[in-house]
Amino acid sequence: MRDVDLIALAGLLHDIGKFRQRTGKKDLDDHDMTFALCNEQKCSYIHAAHTSKAIEEMGLVGIENLVEIASSHHENNLNDDKKIIQLADRYASAERKEGESSNFKKTKLMSIFSEVALCNENEEFFFPVQKFTSNIAYPNREKEDSQAQEKYQRLYNDFKKDAENLQLNFNKEDNFLEFLKIKSLLEKYTTFIPSSSYRSYPDVSLFDHLLLTSALSVALKTNKDKFYLIQGDFTSIQSFIFSKFGESNKFLAKILRAKSLFVSLSTEYIALKICKLLQIPPTNIVLSAGGKFTIIAPKYEKVKVNNKEFTFDEFIEYIKDEINKQFATINYLQTKFALTFIEEKYEHLQYNNKIFEKEKNLHCQNRPYNASCVFWNLAKSFEEEKLKFDSNIEVFEDYIEEFKSKEKCDICGIVPTTEKIDDIYICKFCKKFKEIGEKFTKKKYIQIDLSKDLIDAFDFVNDIQNHNLIYFSMDENDNFAYKRVANYVPLIEDENDKRYKLIEEKFDERLKKGDVKSFYHIAVEGLKEEDDGFYGRKYLAILKADVDNLGQIFIYGFKKGKNEKNDYIPIKRVKNEKIFDEATFSRIMSLSRFTDFYFTSILKKKIKEEKEEYKNIYTVFAGGDDLFLIGHYEEIIALHKELIIDFKKFTQNSDFHLSYAIKFISANVPIMQMAEFAEEDLNKAKDFNKNNSVIFGIKVSNEEVLELYALEDEFKKMDYLSESFLYKVYTFIDMQQTLIFLQNMQNVNSQVLIENARWKALFNYYLKNSVKDKNKLEQERKWNEALQIADWIEKWGEKLKIPLNLYLYSKRKYKKD
Incomplete structure (x- = not known):
């Protein structure tokens, strides 16, 4: 096992004992207790003893020095790898601000959304103890759970079973897939466990703390002062997914979804490839979502790729060029991949919630430098990268010439081709996406081969066929490395519908x-x-x-002001108050x-x-x-x-x-x-x-639209109204809107004003002729019920067209044959 893998795994597991400790288990042996730092009065760090026992129960005791490195981070006078874990733990614990003492075994994880405020005061909500799956219960106001210990016991028992069934084996040179498996295991079971809850706010999960500690440990092993942050992101995702030049909708449902999946998988592929080339574990990918990733990387002076040495900035340029060359063949660089990095100091991650003046630059000038500044500088570097002119882009010299012997693809409308399927021209890339769209819904695993180019790197299989490749399950209930993708597509259930x-x-x-x-x-x-x-x-x-x-939420959401009453004020409402920055x-x-x-x-x-x-x-x-x-x-x-x-x-x-x-x-x-x-x-x-x-092109607030949707049901109750009358309602809406517009103008033609002012009289006239019922009482009821449409017109104006359109759409009839 490589040293870098050992330190990464120790970082991932250094506080896993906090999970076990919350179960109330007491079965710690003498070896475990050596890490608890006990004296005659008390033991200061019982969770470290539980870390030792938990690693044993996960089946990882065969890894030399793992228990000692992972469990010793609270001891004094440490050196080597134990000291690295201790430092990484301190940097990763930057969020721990002092709060009230609490029963850490019962305290629930505060929702991270409760820490964010822009315009409105935030309130504290807490997530129940549970697995991190799509079945989660939403947060509530209860800070403690009296049944927490029983829940932790059940959760930990399931965790042990899954760890045993995973058969984790890190005693080999390439542990890439093992790290992906244990990362998914830890995310599933430790996301809703507070990383700390005694005398500190329980707003960061144990999983995020473990992952960050592991990534920082890997970086610290190379350089104790500085590290690199790498960020990658697709540009023009919509141009890639929705190429606007194609004329055919054939196979489009499959191709659109496959392209979207390709964006997600390509992001994963690039991040994993960078880790592979840097010889660091995939757990150093600390953020990955929406076509973007962030990697914590060691500060290397040189990076060796294919027997050639690069400086770090040359290495980043090399990766970017290689990826964009592949995009050049797929869609002629309509989509590009942007890649950048910054160098940072570990000390900038430490919690530095000092007061600073609002009028001074919020972005790290003349004020304490912390994680907020780190991410702001990364975002600034990334935006500069996206705007940078790329002199390496070549003119596609033979592009127009190819159309003398080929046709353009009828689907993407970009790539020349000679192949036809069902009488439409299809290029090799759209054909590949069509095959992905057909295949991935029927398979269990995503297979990624980092030795291949992007377009050929992915396959979808039901079995793990080659342990040298990377696999992700698409089923969150599968006990394996899991890739979270919103991959639902509707399938034909009855072909004879x-x-x-x-x-x-x-x-x-x-x-x-x-x-x-x-x-x-x-x-x-x-x-x-x-x-x-x-x-x-x-x-x-x-x-x-x-x-x-x-x-703005990421940049300003963790910044708050304090008024004279010592109450926090959202940043958007701060005037002369001092500013606190809670970002970590x-x-x-x-x-x-x-x-x-x-x-x-x-x-x-x-x-x-x-x-x-x-x-x-x-x-x-x-x-x-x-x-x-x-x-x-x-x-x-x-x-x-x-x-x-x-x-x-x-x-x-x-x-x-x-x-x-x-x-x-x-x-x-x-x-x-x-x-x-x-x-x-x-x-x-x-x-x-x-x-x-x-x-329907009409702008409404989200509160209004819920009220308007309810009016569709009100229209359905008035099914006695003729369609001809309902179509006249559109005219009355337009007349009322015109009337409002004219009343706010000077020198208005009085005739035009009078014509539009007649809308309510016309409404009553047509309504009377539309509502007919032999039963006079019923007719009067219908009349009074339908009269409220005039009130809706006055209240909603053109917004009333939304429920009216939806109701009239539902009345369209088709014969069964």
Whole structure:
């Protein structure tokens, strides 16, 4: 076993005893107790003794010196690897600010969202003791759990079983896959355990602390003063996934999802390859979400690749060039990978919550330098990298010449090709994505071969075939290295569904049970069956969303002011008060991981398992803070309602919200172009203020849209109203809006003003002629009920078109044959 792997593993397990200690177990032997630092009065660090016992119970006692290095970090006068773990633990513990004394065995993990505030005061919410899976219970206000010890016992017993069944074996030269397996194991079982809860705030999980300690230990082993932070990110992800030049929607459902998966896997591939070339474990990848990663790397003077030595900046340029050369063949550099690094001091990670003046630069000039500054400098370096001119880009000299003998791909519209499938031209890359889209839904593992180029590096298999390759399970319940991807796509369940006959013959792919549904199948399967036919519209909807102000949240969210009463004030409301900065590396890691978790796990479960009404929603992309879904419009609307409410329950923080754009489209309209329109609507939703939705091109707040959705049900109760009258309601809405506009203008034509002022009289006239019932009492009831539509017009204006459109869509009828 390499020395670097030993120090990494010791860092990963150095505080695992805190998990075991909370179970109440007392079965520590004399060897374990040597790490507890006992004197005649008491033992100061019992959890270190439990670390020794836990490593034994995980089946790792055969690794020489592991127990001693992992368990000794509280002793005095340490040296060598034990001293490294001690230093790494101190740097990684920077978040521990003093709080109230508490019963650490009962204290629950404070939600990281409770530590963040921009405009509103944050409140404290706590997650229950549980596994980190999509089935998690959301946080509540109870700080302690009287049943915590019993829960920890059950959790630890499951942890031991899974560790035993993993058969972890680090006694070899290449332990890459073993580290990925133990990382997934620890994330699953230690995410909801506070890393510290006695005299300190329990807001950072044990998992984040273990991972950061391990990464810092690896870096410290090379250099005790400085380390590198590497960041990589895709640019123009949307250009890659939604190439707007293709004219065919053929195979599009499979290809879109495969491209999205490719973004996620390529990010993993590049991060893993960097670790492999630097000869550090993959646990040094401390952040990975939404097409972006951050790696803590040792400060190497030289890096050797293929018998050639590079300085570190030359090494980063080498990796970037190699990756972008591959993108040049896939899509002619419409998408590029940006890569940068900064050099930092370990001391900048220490908790440095000193007061500083607001008017002084918030970004690390003339004030204490801490983790917030580290990440700000990394982000600044990365933005400069993205804007930098790349002189290595070559002109694609033969590109136009190729079209004399080849056709352009009908799907991506970029790559020349001669191959045809089902009468459309398809390039080798779109064909590859089509195969990925067909294959990954039917397989258990992602296989990654780092020796191959990007496009050929991934495969999907049911068995682990080569232990020299990297594997991830796509099932969170599988006891293995797990890759969290929102990979749900709807599959054909009944190939003889009558609604499929409503697909135009030229678009029908004749799919069989188990195949990925095309967008045409999704469009018709949303129709509702009645005795006399199918009702609804064969419309898809695109839902695009992202978290509002997330950049500001990461930069400013942990900064607070204190007023004269000693109360904390959110940074956006600070005037003359002093500023405190609570940002630490662990908190930033935790915030990123939990935000990504909502989209990659919780949302995926909602769509895949929880409700029948979401079975036709197709996850194109979900991760980081981004969301892109395509589905039948009624299912998208139903999910939109739930997301607005559910995300708020998850974060319990009014500064965390999403803005949404929903675009309605026909299945035979070029979806690539509609994706661009959806992006425009999302930008409209974020103009001037946030926490909005744009539907049918109309901007409404998320609170308003829930009220408007409820009005669709009110329209359904008025099924006695004729469609002709309801279409006249659009005219009345426009007249009322015009009237408001004219009343605020000078020198208005009085005739035009009078014409639009008649809308309410016209409404009453047409309503009276529309509501007919032989029963006079019933007629009067209907009349009074329908009169409220006029009130809605005055209250909502053009926003009323949202529920009215949805109601009229539902009334469209198709014959069964």
